[in-house]
Amino acid sequence: MxxxxxxxxxxxxxxxxxxxxxxxxxxxxxxxxxxxxxxxxxxxxxxxxxxxxxxxxxxxxxxxxxxxxxxxxxxxxxxxxxxxxxxxxxxxxxxxxxxxxxxxxxxxxxxxxxxxxxxxxxxxxxxxxPAIASTGAALAPDAPSVHDEVPGNVAVHLTQTAGDPETALATAPHRLRERFVVARGGGHSMETxxxxxxxxxxxxxxxxxxxxxxxxxxxxxxxxxxxxxxxxxxxxxxxxxxxxxxxxxxxxxxxxxxxxxxxxxxxxxxxxEDRSENFVATMMERTQVHDVEVGFDDDGRLLVVKNVFQHDQGAYCAGLQVPTITLSTLPGQYRIPNIHTELIACYTNMVPTSSVRGAGRPQAVVAMERMMDRIAEHLGADPAQVRRVNLVQADQFPYQVGLTFRDGSPLTYDSGDFPALHEAVLDRFDYAGERDRQRAALAEGRLVGIGLGAYVEGCGLGPYEGARLRLRRDGTVLVTLAATPLGQGYETVYAQIAADGLGLDMRHITVATGDTASIPFGQGSFASRTTVTAGSATLQAARRLRERILDVAEVLLKTSAANLCFVDDRVCVVGEPDHGLTLTEIAQVANIGKHGITLPPGVNPGLETTSYFAPERAAYASGMHAATVEVDPETGQIRILRYVIGHDCGTVINPMLVDGQVLGGFAHGIGNALYEEPHYDAAGQPQTTSYLDYALPSAVEVPPVELVHLYTPSPLNPLGVKGAGEGGTIPVPATVANAVEDALRPFGARITSLPLTPAKIVAALTAG
Amino acid sequence: MxxxxxxxxxxxxxxxxxxxxxxxxxxxxxxxxxxxxxxxxxxxxxxxxxxxxxxxxxxxxxxxxxxxxxxxxxxxxxxxxxxxxxxxxxxxxxxxxxxxxxxxxxxxxxxxxxxxxxxxxxxxxxxxxPAIASTGAALAPDAPSVHDEVPGNVAVHLTQTAGDPETALATAPHRLRERFVVARGGGHSMETxxxxxxxxxxxxxxxxxxxxxxxxxxxxxxxxxxxxxxxxxxxxxxxxxxxxxxxxxxxxxxxxxxxxxxxxxxxxxxxxEDRSENFVATMMERTQVHDVEVGFDDDGRLLVVKNVFQHDQGAYCAGLQVPTITLSTLPGQYRIPNIHTELIACYTNMVPTSSVRGAGRPQAVVAMERMMDRIAEHLGADPAQVRRVNLVQADQFPYQVGLTFRDGSPLTYDSGDFPALHEAVLDRFDYAGERDRQRAALAEGRLVGIGLGAYVEGCGLGPYEGARLRLRRDGTVLVTLAATPLGQGYETVYAQIAADGLGLDMRHITVATGDTASIPFGQGSFASRTTVTAGSATLQAARRLRERILDVAEVLLKTSAANLCFVDDRVCVVGEPDHGLTLTEIAQVANIGKHGITLPPGVNPGLETTSYFAPERAAYASGMHAATVEVDPETGQIRILRYVIGHDCGTVINPMLVDGQVLGGFAHGIGNALYEEPHYDAAGQPQTTSYLDYALPSAVEVPPVELVHLYTPSPLNPLGVKGAGEGGTIPVPATVANAVEDALRPFGARITSLPLTPAKIVAALTAG
The missing domain is CATH 3.90.1170.50 (Aldehyde oxidase/xanthine dehydrogenase, a/b hammerhead)
Incomplete structure (x- = not known):
């Protein structure tokens, strides 16, 4: 299945x-x-x-x-x-x-x-x-303290380095630097x-x-x-x-x-929670400020990247996942011999930061991918070609980035094929043709631009997730997960995985989730981790339950398990479909004990299996987006003319559901790129506290998308899966921003702040 | 522990x-x-x-x-x-x-x-x-049918044979036969x-x-x-x-x-349920009628036993456990080369039969043990000596009785030492001295008699029982049992077993029972089965949880499990009590995942273990009781002057609790022997529907008891335990009846019906 x-x-x-x-x-x-x-x-x-x-x-x-x-x-x-x-x-x-x-x-x-x-x-x-309402204000020399015990308002200051970035920067043939301000919104779930x-x-x-x-x-x-x-x-x-x-x-x-x-x-x-409360009291992401500098050679080959960024942690640290993810996401798909990535997380008088779909990655991807376009611009080269020369190659996996993951292990990409993904997207996008059409449009005076954006996403994290499978009295199998769905279709996906592990039609399988009385340990559904962890646990527990069922059947049918197979809801001797037992009959013996006061010798009772899967490290999904946009210079409105998503999350359990995740994530990315920003005034008063003030994209704002899939299974789990929940979101701000700056290139306008509201576009055109 | x-x-x-x-x-x-x-x-x-x-x-x-x-x-x-x-x-x-x-x-x-x-x-x-209110009425040639579909009212007719009982009976030097009518009461739990x-x-x-x-x-x-x-x-x-x-x-x-x-x-x-309902609508045991015939040699050595008995199944068959247990309990502690045991279970218009503490065994023991005394009487031999020559010997285990257990396997006693038990009881009873005192009393005209009664009890039956152990966040271990206690002290006993399996002080262990949401499969607490099954499951799961905890500790403490031990609630390196981790710390890593986003390599998460123990066959507890009674010939009142119980249930987990079970069972046996009988008239109207009509013994009626223990561990489970819940009850009616008939021997009075109500004693004296 x-x-x-x-x-x-x-x-x-x-x-x-x-x-x-x-x-x-x-x-x-x-x-x-x-x-x-x-x-x-x-x-x-x-x-x-x-x-x-x-x-x-x-x-x-x-x-x-x-x-x-x-x-x-x-x-x-x-x-x-x-x-x-x-x-x-x-x-x-x-x-x-x-x-x-x-x-x-x-x-x-x-x-x-x-x-x-x-x-x-x-x-x-x-x-x-007195209140602090931005990282800039938090870090100002005379800033009041959000908490008396943290003068200077720095919650954590972390640096990671690979190679010798300072020397590399000093000696690079070309250098570029820019400051990007990247806002992200909240979760804005329909149900508060x-x-x-x-x-x-x-x-x-x-x-x-x-x-x-x-x-x-x-x-x-x-x-x-x-x-x-x-x-x-x-x-x-x-x-x-x-x-x-x-x-x-x-x-x-x-x-x-x-x-x-x-x-x-x-x-x-x-x-x-009512919607007003959701706007002010539910954790959100907000603004990061990235100062990024790159050094590169004449071919656009990256020699060094330095990124120092401010992260707004809010009033308390509910968790450091967002900024530490930003820290390690920066290098993306590129081989970079020298890296300096530095986080300054600040306390501010705003609601604490939570991860929100993408979780710190979109910001890092903006910093990196915007600079790839700037390199191309600087060299007069094609942005696709600049990326191409820098991509980690398919034969370099497992690829060690040179940085450290937040568990202290070396940051290592497990698998992927970035060049193939790159070419597949360009091919589908008809990149050369699209460039021709762009030139034709520009010649007509239309502001049309093309943007690319690539990313990797560390996903499928531990520490672990569990699944418990049980053969029920009625011959069906109940799959109990600790993780709970938020709409992703667990009842379907985990039945498919269990069906494969059991070798049983999925109509005999039911999935239950989210009840701590049913399975004692679990982590939850976040960080694109559940298919990897709970999926692998389900597969392991299903395989084990199949073995356990066949162990009972071989005793009752007086044959060896190797001679047995599932036919519908029966275990039968291979080639003898009439010689078998229903799963109900097997459950009656092994679970109910109907056989009598002793079990047949060799029958181990209690057909329930539990498995916890703890991945040794993150699996890396990857993707590449390509967009063509047109900008209205009068109003600053941005129209997306084409959008192609290339997506690689390893093995796909259910293509329809993965596509749904990618497209939903893309809608979220469009919000991040063009619309959403939880705005606070300087006194820390939230200014966007209803959907009149806060622009959440609707179906009208989300353009059609073309999807290209690549499948590089992860070697880190038995299914070969990687996470699929966030990839649709991650590179959208970078891709759209690249396309918009490309469209505005005739005016030399600079795009350094996201979301790309009409006012910012008009201001950029005026400044440029 | x-x-x-x-x-x-x-x-x-x-x-x-x-x-x-x-x-x-x-x-x-x-x-x-x-x-x-x-x-x-x-x-x-x-x-x-x-x-x-x-x-x-x-x-x-x-x-x-x-x-x-x-x-x-x-x-x-x-x-x-x-x-x-x-x-x-x-x-x-x-x-x-x-x-x-x-x-x-x-x-x-x-x-x-x-x-x-x-x-x-x-x-x-x-x-x-028309109604049927006894097995005699049910089996009468012209009896109406309780159910139209079962003419003749026989629910089941089963026979078991070992050797050639008919020939053995025909050729035995001595033969005796008797009919015993044995009534038993209901459960009469304090809580209905x-x-x-x-x-x-x-x-x-x-x-x-x-x-x-x-x-x-x-x-x-x-x-x-x-x-x-x-x-x-x-x-x-x-x-x-x-x-x-x-x-x-x-x-x-x-x-x-x-x-x-x-x-x-x-x-x-x-x-x-109110008490009136409990008297009529709660299942109970009632009367069995045993026709027993024995053949023996001049030394009293049994050559053959034939027992045909009627069992009152009530209006429906709620289960055949009681009469099938009676069927196989007959041979008891004796080597009998030829056996015929035959059950005729009848439908009657009375509440269905349930097992009640003892569950069909007391009736079989009456049939067998009363005949042992009759053999002694017939030969002019000592009843203890007649038993002695027939006992299965200690070196004969596993002992095959020659009959078949109700799962179809050969009826096999796993372990025991009947001669040692016999001598220990006689020794404690001062049998010879007691006989002297009896003779002195008889000489004074007092009706004093001595009775012995031996039994085996198949217990610890399957099909299985389960236990689930979990290390909790606070460092304590939760033991979850499927079986539920009825007052036996599971919270104590299973904590002791788990403490032994874990090597952890029992104050860190909590026992929870009786919630099907906590463990999916189970059978229940009946048939003296739970310590064997759930106890073994607990031990297995505890040992496995200890291994699992040490597996985690060896990773975290960077040593091998062989170097680790529990010290209070900590796992420490042997000889280095300061070098260790609390169980809370281990739970935080392996169960909560506090360590971070990946577990330390080698840590298997989810410190929970589940074990189901399915015994291959019954373990056999055994016991021997000895009583001295005095009968008042005027009133028919029976006074128990001495009572010694010899009891062997293998390994004892908690001696105080086992003694409590034996003494409580003995009280139940006193009720069966002397007082309790749910009486129905010929129209099927229950006549004993309150404690005014139904004589339940109170503390006043239960005499002091002396207890002797023997411990022959069962080889069929890792604890070596056997059941202890019913042994106190089983031989009491036989022992007391033997003593009473012995007391009345000067009058030649015959005791053939239980309970031994004063009216029956007076009638027996009049008839004798």
């Missing part, structure tokens, strides 16, 4: 409105919570009076951070570094607010509207403090965040239904805040989840507060 | 009233069910009018068997045989009632008293049919049956809290009746359970009806 475009099993219910999302859960009598959020980017809470709020009819309770001393424990960063200057992030900080939207108190009431009315009655006396919790009064179990990408991570942190063992918390992710894209892999303060209060009250409590 | 008398972890909560039983569960707004039960032993329901009942305020609904067509599916017998004439047993039979107490309709109301009031309003038109169910409105899961000995068996049958897969049903046995003793291992009709209605109504429903 691997490689077959099986229709998604999820679609019928989703398309008929029968999906089950968090807010669809029927929790009788459930209370609703609402959070009081800081209106200031930096403030000290001098006093908070909740008397009037508590007196409102329908209000069950009001708690400030000072009232919930059990919760004054820091939420640890998801990814950390020994050099991080960490500051505690509390679910409900008792004294200081560090960003607009930070929760400071919570109301629980019989309805959400009562809870929101009660918020209005809370009287807070704030001492407003939310969490419901209840204490099972019969068992004492705290049952939590979160909108999360990481059920076990959420469980472990709730257990930590409620001071119970993880077995006393059951996290059940609702069957459907309206998108994640990164922020839902984070643990936000509300995720601790709601279960804690459900337990305190002995009553179900729910909180569904 | 194996062999240590660790105090029970359960006792604090039980002794302080903090136990959590089914009726303690807090299910908000729970409805309550009550059942309309047949007042007739055999009747056809011509019409049932529930209109008035439905109209009673507070009644949610009333359903007859005809209303719930989904439930008209037979409950399969728990143990069956190809020769069984099976008849369907329905949860709520739609047309025929076959015993008094059979549920025919159910009311669900907002309270139990309203539900019971509504029962009174149901108008039923019965056609009363009960079940509560609820549909989790968030997940759709049917959650069921039953008072059961077999959570997975219950889950599977509920799934069958609700027509869902077993994963859609979660059975959680409340933490505490007020006794089982056999009947709670059965699936009764109410167990299907209550979850079905909870699902139908989308609302929690509970039914707690």
């Amino acid at each position: 691997i490689g077959v475009a099986v229709p998604r099993r999820e679609d019928r219910r989703l398309l008929t409105g029968a999906g089950t999302y968090l807010d669809d859960l029927d929790l009788p009598g459930c209370y609703e919570a609402a959070f009081l959020r800081s209106p200031h980017a930096s403030a000290r809470v001098l006093a908070m009076d909740t008397t009037a709020a508590k007196a409102l009819p329908g209000v069950i309770g009001v708690w400030t951070g000072r009232d919930l001393a059990d919760l004054v424990k820091p939420i640890p960063p998801k990814v950390t570094n020994p050099k991080l200057y960490d500051v505690p992030r509390y679910p409900l900080p008792p004294e200081y607010a560090r960003f607009v939207g930070e929760p400071l108190a919570v109301v629980v009431a019989t309805s959400r509207h009562i809870a929101e009315d009660a918020l209005e009655l809370i009287d807070v006396d704030y001492e407003v403090l 965040r939310g969490i419901a919790a209840s204490v099972d009064r019969a068992t004492g179990e705290i049952v939590v239904w979160p909108c999360t990408q990481s059920p076990h991570y959420t469980r472990n942190l709730i257990a930590y805040f409620c001071d119970v063992t993880e077995d006393e918390v059951r996290v059940v992710v609702p069957r459907d989840n309206g998108g994640g894209f990164g922020p839902k892999a984070q643990f936000h303060g509300e995720d601790a507060v709601v279960p804690y209060l459900a337990r305190l009250l002995g009553h179900p409590v729910k909180w569904i | 194996i062999g240590v008398a660790v105090p029970r972890r359960e006792d604090r909560r039980l002794l302080t009233g903090a136990g959590t039983y089914l009726d303690d569960l807090d299910l908000p707004g729970c409805y309550e069910a009550a059942f309309l039960r047949s007042p007739h032993a055999s009747a056809r329901v011509l019409a049932m009018d529930t209109t008035a009942a439905k109209a009673l305020p507070g009644v949610i609904g009333v359903w007859t068997g005809r209303d719930l067509a989904d439930l008209v599916k037979p409950i399969p017998p728990k143990v069956t045989n190809p020769k069984l004439y099976d008849v369907p047993r329905y949860p709520l039979p739609p047309e025929y009632a076959r015993f008094v107490g059979e549920p025919l309709a159910v009311v669900v109301a907002t309270s139990r008293h309203i539900a019971e009031d509504a029962l009174e309003l149901i108008d039923v038109d019965y056609e009363v049919l 049956r009960g079940i509560a169910a609820s549909v989790d409105r968030a997940t759709g899961e049917i959650v069921v809290w039953p008072c059961t000995q077999s959570p997975h068996y219950t889950r599977n049958l509920i799934a069958y009746f609700c027509d869902v897969t077993e994963d859609e049903v979660r059975v959680v046995v409340p933490r505490d359970n007020g006794g089982g003793f056999g009947p709670k291992a059965q699936f009764h009709g109410e167990d299907a009806v209550v979850p079905y209605l909870a699902r139908l109504l989308g609302h929690p429903v509970k039914w707690i």
Whole structure:
């Protein structure tokens, strides 16, 4: 079944409105919570009076951070570094607010509207403090401190070096430098965040239904805040989840507060984030500032790249994944003997940073790919040719980049064929023909440009993911995954993988996800990691279950397993389809014990297998995009005339679903390239807090795409797969920016800031 | 920790009233069910009018068997045989009632008293049919049929033969025959049956809290009746359970009806059996009639035993375990070259038969041990000596009895030392001295007698049992068992076993049981099987988890596992107690993945191990009891003057708990010997339906006991254990009956019917 475009099993219910999302859960009598959020980017809470709020009819309770001393424990960063200057992030900080939207108190009431009315009655006396709202402001010599304990506001400063970049820069025949400012938006999932919790009064179990990408991570942190063992918390992710894209892999303060209060009250409590809250309180990516310098020879061959960048970590470090990914993504598909890549992550008075689809890679790709075009421009060479001479070659894998991965191991690309991918995309794009058409258009006075953008994506990361397979009483196989889907089609894909591992038609296979009671350990769905990890675990567990089933069948059928095969839902002797047993019959013996008071000698009971797959290092997906754009010099509007995506994620389990991921990712990339920017003013007040202010692309804004696939299996996992969830997004800003600058080249206009809003285009034309 | 008398972890909560039983569960707004039960032993329901009942305020609904067509599916017998004439047993039979107490309709109301009031309003038109209320009546030539499809009322007729019993009988120097009528009572657990169910409105899961000995068996049958897969049903046995003793291992009709209605109504429903219902509707053992004939030589050496017995199966066959156990228990500790053992199981109009502690063995032991005394009497020999010459010798193990076990394998005793046990008991009893004292008492005109009784008990049966061990985030190990305790102290015993397997102090170990969501397969706690099966599974899983933990530690500590040991909750290098890691730290790496995005090479994640242990055949516990009694010839009252129990259940995990089992079993045996008999009149009306009519022994009736232990480990499991739950019960009726007949020997009175009520003693004295 691997490689077959099986229709998604999820679609019928989703398309008929029968999906089950968090807010669809029927929790009788459930209370609703609402959070009081800081209106200031930096403030000290001098006093908070909740008397009037508590007196409102329908209000069950009001708690400030000072009232919930059990919760004054820091939420640890998801990814950390020994050099991080960490500051505690509390679910409900008792004294200081560090960003607009930070929760400071919570109301629980019989309805959400009562809870929101009660918020209005809370009287807070704030001492407003100076705020930092950009990395530039954070790093200014006289900048106030976001946290007193971190003067200078640098959360972490990391440098990686390969070769001797300073000497190489000093001696390179050609040098170019530029500053790129790259903004990225938030996750903007259709379904906002939310969490419901209840204490099972019969068992004492705290049952939590979160909108999360990481059920076990959420469980472990709730257990930590409620001071119970993880077995006393059951996290059940609702069957459907309206998108994640990164922020839902984070643990936000509300995720601790709601279960804690459900337990305190002995009553179900729910909180569904509204869209206004989502804009200010859900983690996001924001702006990075890249100072990049390259040295190269007359052929455009890279001799050295130096990239120093500022990363906005927000008010707390929820995790260092984004900037450390940026740090190591810079070299991309190119052989670069000397590299200097340097991260300065700053604390600012804005919501903390989360990974968002692409997770720090689009910014690095902008820095690298924009410079490839600048090299071509400088040499009067063709940008495709400049890339070609620099590409890592197909026979160089495993390729050691010269940098270090964030686990300390050498950064190593496992497999790929960048030249083949490059040529395949140019071929499909009809690059020469497109250049001819560009010249013809320019001759007509139209501003048409062509851009290329290549990337690698480290994906399929550990530490591990698990799968548990079980033969059920009815002869079907249940696949239980720890990871939970956000719409990717796990019920389909993992049934395909299990079908292959079992050698059984996938109609006998059901996939269940997201319930920590069903499989004890897991990480979650993020970082384009799940097909690699959970997919491999599923394959391993399925192969093992097949062996286990055949071991039982060989005893019962008195033959050797080598003579047995699956025919539909039966295990039969090869060539004797009438001589066999149904899977139900096998389950009856080995799992139910129907055979009687002893099992037939040789039968090992309990046909369930569990496998955890821990990849030794990241697999590297790669891709190359090519775009033709036309710019309207009057309005600054950008129209994408053509867009070709070349994509290599190794083995493809379900081509239709991979295409869906790539195209969805591309839409996200278009948002990053042209529209999305969470804007804060200098006082740290978010300015884009509704879809009137924040331009999220719709179907109208996303142009048609042509897709080219290459398949270089990863040697690091038994399926040969790599991640496919983010590749569509990563190079879009760089590719579009390259095309736009190419279109504006007659005016010498410089494109150094993303997204490419019409105002910026007009300004660039004016400056150029 | 194996062999240590660790105090029970359960006792604090039980002794302080903090136990959590089914009726303690807090299910908000729970409805309550009550059942309309047949007042007739055999009747056809011509019409049932529930209109008035439905109209009673507070009644949610009333359903007859005809209303719930989904439930008209037979409950399969728990143990069956190809020769069984099976008849369907329905949860709520739609047309025929076959015993008094059979549920025919159910009311669900907002309270139990309203539900019971509504029962009174149901108008039923019965056609009363002739009833059968004993095996004698069932087998009479002109007997009416309990079921039309089984004329003659024989459910199953099974014979087992070793050697040539007919020839041996014809040629034996001496022959004796007798008929023994042996009644047994019910389980009479302090907590009656009960079940509560609820549909989790968030997940759709049917959650069921039953008072059961077999959570997975219950889950599977509920799934069958609700027509869902077993994963859609979660059975959680409340933490505490007020006794089982056999009947709670059965699936009764109410167990299907209550979850079905909870699902139908989308609302929690509970039914707690009241004591009146328990007397008529909970399965029980009742009377067996044994015709036994022995042939022997001048030394009392057994040449042949023939035993033909009638077993009362009740109105349906819930399982054939009781009579088939009787069938194979007969030979006991003796070498018998020729055996004929024959079962005639009859349908009668009484509640079906369940196993009850001892499960068919006490009856076989009465037949065999009473005849050993008769042989001694016939030869003028000492009963101890007659036994001695017949005992299987210590060097004869594994000993093949010559019969077949019910799985078709040769009936084989694994280990034991019957002569040593025999002598140890006689020694402790001071047998010769006791005989002297008996003679002195007889000389004084006191009716004092001595009785012996020996048995073997096949225990530790399969098909299998499982255990799952997991290292938790806090460094403790959670042991999850499929089997659920009925008061035996699993939280203590399995922590001891796991501690031994892990090499870890048991304070770091927690035991959880009875939740089908935590381990997918299991059988249950019955038939003295769990320490053998779940104990071995726990040991295996613990040893494997220790290896897995050390595998991780050897990577992290950069040494070999051979150099590592547990010190408290740390894994340390041997001889370097400061060089180590806590179990929490190991869990953080291998289970949480805290190490980062890749695991250290060589670390296999997911420190959880699952083991299922399937014994190849039964282990045989054995025992020998000795009693001195005095009979008051005026009142027929029996006073037990001394009682010595010799007990061999192989390795003992916790001597205090084994002693508790033996003494509790002995109390049960005293009930069987002297007091308990569920009496039905000839029309099938139960006559003993309260503790005013039914004599259950209390502490006052149970005499002091002296205990002697022998330990012959079983070679069939890694712990060497055998079952300990029933041995205290099994030989008590035979031993006491032997002693009483010995006391009455001066009068030549014959003891052939149990229990030994005063009326029977007086009658025997009058007849003798």
